[in-house]
Amino acid sequence: MVALAAIIHLLLVRSFGSLPLFIVMYPQVLIVVSVAGRGPGILSTILSALTIDYLFMTPSGSLEILATNDAIAVGIFSCTSIALCFLAEHIHRAKRDQAVNVEREKDMALLDMSSFMIMDPDRRILRWSEGNHLLYGYTADEVRAQNCRDMLQTVFTEPLEKIDKELHELGHWSGDAIRIGKDGAKLFVTLLWALRRGESGRPESILEVNTNNTKRMIVENILLESTRKNEFLAGIVQNSSQPFGLGYPDGRLGFINKAFEELTGYTQDELNLLDWNTDLTPPEWRELEMQKLRELQPTVKAVSYEKEYIRKNGSRVPIELRTHIKYDVLGNLEYYYAFITDITERKKSEKEILNLNKNLIVRNAELQNLAREQESFVYSISHDLRAPLRAISGFSKILVDDYIDKLDIQCRDYLNRINNGAITMTSLIDDLLRISRVSNQNIEPIDCDLSEIANEVIKNLKTNSSVNNITTIVAPEMQAVADPSLIKIALENILGNAFKFTAKKNGAHIEFGVLEMDNGKVYFVKDNGAGFNSDYAAKIFFPFQRLHSDNEYEGTGIGLAIVERIIRHHDGKIWAESAIDQGTIIYFTLRKY
Amino acid sequence: MPSTILIIDDNEDDILLTKFALKKIGKEFLIETAKSGEAGLTLILQDKNNLKLILLDLKMYGMDGLELLKKIRSDGTMLNLPVAIVTHSNLKSDRVAAEKAGANYYLNKTPDLNKFKSDLEHILNCII
Numbered sequence: 001m002v003a004l005a006a007i008i009h010l011l012l013v014r015s016f017g018s019l020p021l022f023i024v025m026y027p028q029v030l031i032v033v034s035v036a037g038r039g040p041g042i043l044s045t046i047l048s049a050l051t052i053d054y055l056f057m058t059p060s061g062s063l064e065i066l067a068t069n070d071a072i073a074v075g076i077f078s079c080t081s082i083a084l085c086f087l088a089e090h091i092h093r094a095k096r097d098q099a100v101n102v103e104r105e106k107d108m109a110l111l112d113m114s115s116f117m118i119m120d121p122d123r124r125i126l127r128w129s130e131g132n133h134l135l136y137g138y139t140a141d142e143v144r145a146q147n148c149r150d151m152l153q154t155v156f157t158e159p160l161e162k163i164d165k166e167l168h169e170l171g172h173w174s175g176d177a178i179r180i181g182k183d184g185a186k187l188f189v190t191l192l193w194a195l196r197r198g199e200s201g202r203p204e205s206i207l208e209v210n211t212n213n214t215k216r217m218i219v220e221n222i223l224l225e226s227t228r229k230n231e232f233l234a235g236i237v238q239n240s241s242q243p244f245g246l247g248y249p250d251g252r253l254g255f256i257n258k259a260f261e262e263l264t265g266y267t268q269d270e271l272n273l274l275d276w277n278t279d280l281t282p283p284e285w286r287e288l289e290m291q292k293l294r295e296l297q298p299t300v301k302a303v304s305y306e307k308e309y310i311r312k313n314g315s316r317v318p319i320e321l322r323t324h325i326k327y328d329v330l331g332n333l334e335y336y337y338a339f340i341t342d343i344t345e346r347k348k349s350e351k352e353i354l355n356l357n358k359n360l361i362v363r364n365a366e367l368q369n370l371a372r373e374q375e376s377f378v379y380s381i382s383h384d385l386r387a388p389l390r391a392i393s394g395f396s397k398i399l400v401d402d403y404i405d406k407l408d409i410q411c412r413d414y415l416n417r418i419n420n421g422a423i424t425m426t427s428l429i430d431d432l433l434r435i436s437r438v439s440n441q442n443i444e445p446i447d448c449d450l451s452e453i454a455n456e457v458i459k460n461l462k463t464n465s466s467v468n469n470i471t472t473i474v475a476p477e478m479q480a481v482a483d484p485s486l487i488k489i490a491l492e493n494i495l496g497n498a499f500k501f502t503a504k505k506n507g508a509h510i511e512f513g514v515l516e517m518d519n520g521k522v523y524f525v526k527d528n529g530a531g532f533n534s535d536y537a538a539k540i541f542f543p544f545q546r547l548h549s550d551n552e553y554e555g556t557g558i559g560l561a562i563v564e565r566i567i568r569h570h571d572g573k574i575w576a577e578s579a580i581d582q583g584t585i586i587y588f589t590l591r592k593y
Numbered sequence: 594m595p596s597t598i599l600i601i602d603d604n605e606d607d608i609l610l611t612k613f614a615l616k617k618i619g620k621e622f623l624i625e626t627a628k629s630g631e632a633g634l635t636l637i638l639q640d641k642n643n644l645k646l647i648l649l650d651l652k653m654y655g656m657d658g659l660e661l662l663k664k665i666r667s668d669g670t671m672l673n674l675p676v677a678i679v680t681h682s683n684l685k686s687d688r689v690a691a692e693k694a695g696a697n698y699y700l701n702k703t704p705d706l707n708k709f710k711s712d713l714e715h716i717l718n719c720i721i
Contacts, residue, residue, distance in 0.1 A: 144694045379684070383652065386681040386704070391606035393704035398613055430683065 004028075022077060031083045033088040041085035049078045115210035121203040123148045135189075135212055138181030152179040164287075168203070171195045177212070188217035203495075243319075243340040251275035259366050263319070263342060265312035279459045280309050282316060293336065296325040298574040306343065318347045368370055371440040377435040382429045389429070395424030424556075428544075431558035435543060438562050445593070450478040450487065450523065454512045457491045461499045470502060475513040478523065481593040482570055490566040494525045494557035494586050500553055501529030501584065528583035538575045563588075596645030596721070597623040599634030601661070602679070603605070603653040607702060611648060614710040618717060630656025634664060641671055646720055648700070651680035651687060659694050666695035675720050 008024050025048045033041035069468045103484040115131035136152060143151055155178045167173040174192040181187050185449035190211040226574050234255075237244050246254035253271050261267055264280065279285060285307040292305045302324045308316045323338040396418040404412065454474045458557060462470070480487075495510065505528060514523045532540070532547040539545045539571045541564040546557035563586075567574040571591035578584040596616065599706035602608050608626050615622060625634035625640070630653050637644065647665075651658040658678055665671045678691040688699050698716045703709050 386702070387604055387607065390610065390681070390702055390704040394606070394610040394613075394706050394709075398610075401617075422704050451607040498719050 021074075023532050026081065026084065027078060029084060030088060033085050034092060038089035041088065042082055045078055045081040045085065048076050050079070070405065081493075089462075115212065117148070117208050117210075119148055119206045119208060121206065125204075126150070126205060132210065135187070135210060136179070142182075152181075154179050167193055167195050167206070171197075186214070188213045188517070243342070244337070244341065245276070245336040246335055247276040249337045251277045254335060255296075255337075259532070260340065263311075263317060263340065264309055270312070274435050276395055280310050291324075293323065296323070296336075298327070298331075301325060318343045333426050375436055375440050378433055382433040384428050386426060387423045393419045393426070396422070428556050428558075431556045431562075434567065435558055435562050438486065438489065438565050438569075441486065441569070443486060445481045445483055445570070447592075448480060448482055448484040448487065450480050450482075450491075451476050451512075453484060453488050454478075454491050454495065457495050458510075461492075461495060465499055466509065467499075467503050469506070470499065470508040470510060473509075473511040473513070475551055478514050479511075480521075480590050483588055486566045486569065490563045490588075491525075493563045494588075498527035498529065498584070498588075499557060500555070501531070502527050503529075505529055520589060522587050522589055524585050525589045526585045528582065529582050531578045531582045533580055534578050537578060540576060541574065560586075595621045595623045596627055597627035597640055597643045598646045599625045599627065599636055599640070599644055600622065600628045600629065600648045600649065601653075602648075604650070607650065607679075608704075610706065611713075614706065614713050615644070618714050619624075619685070620717065620721075629653060630658070630661040634661055637662070637665060644674060646717070647674065647676045648679045649676055651678050651691065653692055659690060662691070662694045662696060663682050664675065677716055698712075702715060 029044050030040055056078075095258065112130045113134075114129060115135045116129045117132050118127035119124055119125055124145050125143045126145075128143045133139050138151070148154070157176045157178075163173050163175065172192070172194045174190065175189050176188065178262040179187045179189055190213055192209040192211075193209040193258065195203055197206050199579045236257075238257045241259055241498070242255060243260040244255075244257045245260045246256065248254060253274060253276050256268060256271055261271070263272070266274065274280060277289075281289060288305065291308055292303045295303050303323055304318045304320065304322050306318065308318050310316055320341045320343045321338045322340075323336050325336055326334045328334040396415045399407065400412060400415050400419065407415070441495075453476050458472050458474065462472075491512075495512065498510045502510060507528075509528045511522055511524075512528075515524065529546070532554070535545055536545075538558050540547060543561040544557040545561070546555060547582075548555075564574050567588045567590070572589040574586065574588040576584060577588050600608055600611050602611070605628070607680050608628070614625075622645070622646060623643075627636050633647075633649070634656070637647065649662060650660045658714055662676055662678070665674060665676065674715070675697045677697070678696045679700045679702060680687060680691075681702045683701055687711060693701055699717075700709075700712055700716065703712075
């Protein structure tokens with residue numbers, strides 16, 4: 001640069017005198033200063049001054065006294081140029097420092113986004129980054145000079161003494177802690193501490209860098225919880241008394257429990273080598289099982305069926321399976337799993353029940369035969385007895401009617417008694433036949449209207465009754481499921497009794513109604529007739545039991561016995577309440593359908 | 594010529610009682626009797642044109658009342674011949690069977706002779 005300037009100066013000096021010295025040399029020095037710095041600038045100044053001086057030397061090479069005005073110019077140049085060097089250097093440095101500062105501030109702003117703080121040795125917060133603000137929710141102003149542990153309710157995963165010891169010995173520490181943010185949320189953080197000491201070695205401040213692990217911890221906790229849950233469930237299944245087995249479509253067995261081992265007699269290791277389809281299942285059950293498994297699909301997740309397992313000892317055990325299907329994420333069949341029940345006992349019971357049922361059917365048929373025989377016997381008895389009775393009563397009647405003149409009074413009386421006895425006995429035989437038939441009759445229950453049946457019965461009774469002033473009340477629409485023909489017989493007897501025993505009463509009153517009780521309907525027939533001693537209330541339902549003499553009220557005592565059998569056939573109950581001259585209430589129930 | 598009434602019954606007592614009841618009714622009848630179904634059938638075939646009424650017992654040894662009745666009804670010439678089944682049975686099933694076989698009346702052999710007589714009289718009134 002100096003050489004180039006000297007040549008330019010030499011070319012110009014002839015024409016312009018000492019003026020080019022300043023015009024050419026100043027820029028040259030300035031360029032050197034700006035490019036290379038202050039030192040080279042001064043060097044350049046000196047070289048420039050010497051070069052100019054050389055120009056004033058004589059060609060002989062001796063150093064002559066410079067012209068006075070040139071010497072002054074060179075002096076001024078040298079001084080100002082050196083000053084210029086210092087000034088340029090200063091300006092240049094100031095500019096460079098400014099640029100560096102701008103960069104640093106940018107870096108700091110970026111750094112501030114990370115989570116860190118600076119504390120004094122007493123853990124009072126000195127500096128709080130924007131990153132920490134975002135993490136904990138507190139602004140720098142809110143935390144300034146606050147105790148960090150109190151503020152964030154820090155809980156360390158290791159003792160604080162140990163942490164402090166490590167920090168002071170090594171100058172740094174890192175570990176995990178749980179803190180509470182401004183919004184009260186729990187935060188899992190990893191802390192990195194660095195201790196800064198002063199010149200005297202005393203701790204001055206601590207830098208803490210935070211890493212937020214909350215999300216990771218949540219995920220880890222979920223995974224951990226899920227794993228624990230799986231282990232817990234697996235434990236339950238493993239120790240369950242119900243056999244459990246998992247099988248793959250290719251026949252391999254997966255997870256099985258102890259009960260499964262006990263059921264089959266194989267150990268887990270042995271089962272690992274077996275095929276659940278070909279080794280454990282007898283051939284005749286395989287197709288049925290496959291059919292059932294084919295029913296499984298995303299909408300039908302489980303099927304139940306029975307089959308057998310072949311045990312290790314070759315014996316077979318009947319089982320019931322509840323088999324579920326498991327698909328993989330792509331929706332392909334992954335495996336089956338089944339809860340298995342040993343149904344040996346059930347099968348045994350079923351067999352026993354089947355046998356019992358067979359026996360019962362046979363027994364039932366026998367009973368039915370017996371009932372038929374009984375009815376046939378009673379029928380033939382009644383028929384065969386009736387004929388001679390008719391002869392007794394018939395011929396005694398003829399004697400009374402046609403041969404009365406030839407008989408004395410005593411004789412006539414005896415004949416009348418013979419006749420009446422025969423008629424009574426015929427009634428008894430008829431009743432015997434009726435009760436036998438009712439007892440053996442199969443009931444055919446249908447929906448029927450008891451009110452309607454009762455009204456029809458009452459109408460007939462009123463037609464045949466000599467008494468006119470009987471008030472009857474029948475509750476409307478008493479619906480029941482019963483055999484209408486049998487119920488009619490029952491009501492004929494109950495209501496017939498009510499008519500009979502109120503016949504001598506003034507203002508006779510008969511009511512048929514129903515009471516709604518907790519355990520169902522209770523029907524009743526109430527009269528205000530002669531009544532009876534309640535001590536005999538249970539007796540009246542036995543055949544031929546009478547509480548009144550023939551002189552008082554006619555009858556054979558079979559009516560309520562028939563009613564009792566009809567009600568019993570309907571799985572109902574019948575009972576009576578009565579008091580002499582207070583009337584009677586007959587209650588009955590019918591089976592609920 | 595008085596109408597003929599045929600009594601078919603294997604019980605002699607009952608024949609006597611029926612005869613007595615008929616006598617008491619006091620109408621003029623010619624009464625014929627048969628003590629079995631077979632004998633009854635023979636008489637019917639002989640006298641079918643003169644018969645006014647057959648009083649037929651249901652339960653008899655050998656050919657019983659129902660069987661005889663069916664035979665009578667299966668003969669096209671005796672479709673309208675009045676037949677009353679007379680029996681001790683008051684079973685509804687017997688009554689139904691009798692009606693089904695073609696009986697015109699059903700008369701119960703009640704031991705109450707007065708009732709028997711009045712029931713019989715009612716039947717006769719219907720015929721004559």
